[in-house]
Amino acid sequence: MSEHFDDNKLSASLEDYLEAVLAVIIEKKAVRAKDIADRLSVSRSSVTGALQALAAKGYIHYAPYDVISLTDEGEKVAGAILSKHNALTKFFAEMLLIEPELAEETACKMEHSMPEEVIERLTCLYSFVMDSQKDTKEWSTKFSNYCKKQKKA
């Protein structure tokens, strides 16, 4: 609503950078370019480039050698990505019983192209199913047994 000019669309990789900015802020109160470089395994100069791009699109406040922070818009978007990420990871791991590492990895790939609406429904499905269980343990045994049976057939 606020911005009409659409040069502020984010590529998957820029979304990763933005997500990383928020994640680091959450876990240690402040971000340094180096944290992001380490976390994403890229060079420091790649981080500079990404931060410049994010700033140009209005998602972060950025000036050379200065503190990095999210704009309101940036916080909104980063938050959305992060919560997609978490919702997906949870769904894959707890509902589909995928091993944590693969669940994470898959969530990372999906989070960029999965529409909000689908995530919402996924979350809804999760709680719908879990509501009818005593606990997640119950679901786990029930569903993994079913899967095993299916595999045989």
Added chain:
Amino acid sequence: MSEHFDDNKLSASLEDYLEAVLAVIIEKKAVRAKDIADRLSVSRSSVTGALQALAAKGYIHYAPYDVISLTDEGEKVAGAILSKHNALTKFFAEMLLIEPELAEETACKMEHSMPEEVIERLTCLYSFVMDSQKDTKEWSTKFSNYCKKQKKA
């Protein structure tokens, strides 16, 4: 197993081309470059480029002005992509009750990065849930009511 050299990995877009080749073959017995160009809304010359790439990687038989056909490997891979696509579409549409068009569109994006294992579990979840319903109609009303309630809260 058969090939050790990994220059035969496919980008998302090459997967789309390969999938299109199979889809067209299925629906009209033979493929022409033009069919693919129309279906994917790209120029003929983009199609030529993609077909060359697919041939170089061993997924199709291709020689200038000759008939296009899938290699065994190509058929296997294209089939896998197509069935991922179908499984995802079905899951989104029938299980999550996403409108058909969005379901399709989302499946298109996901099919390239969703691991087999996750698709399998998704399919399993689908049948697990459907098994405990009289029909898909029952699920539809049950789940959409639940979603509505969730939205309010």
Added chain:
DNA sequence: CAAAAAAGTTAGGGATGACTTATATTATGC
């Protein structure tokens, strides 16, 4: 507080991928 270390930036490249238009080439139906 000055010098060394660490962090950040800039400049300059290079690879890839996915398209395009414009110009040839081939195939085939009449």
Added chain:
DNA sequence: GCATAATATAAGTCATCCCTAACTTTTTTG
């Protein structure tokens, strides 16, 4: 055999992403 429809090639655009190397700024610390 020739026109035309289908294909192919050439050459180039554009965007994304990343890197190294050299430089500047900031921070740390003896």
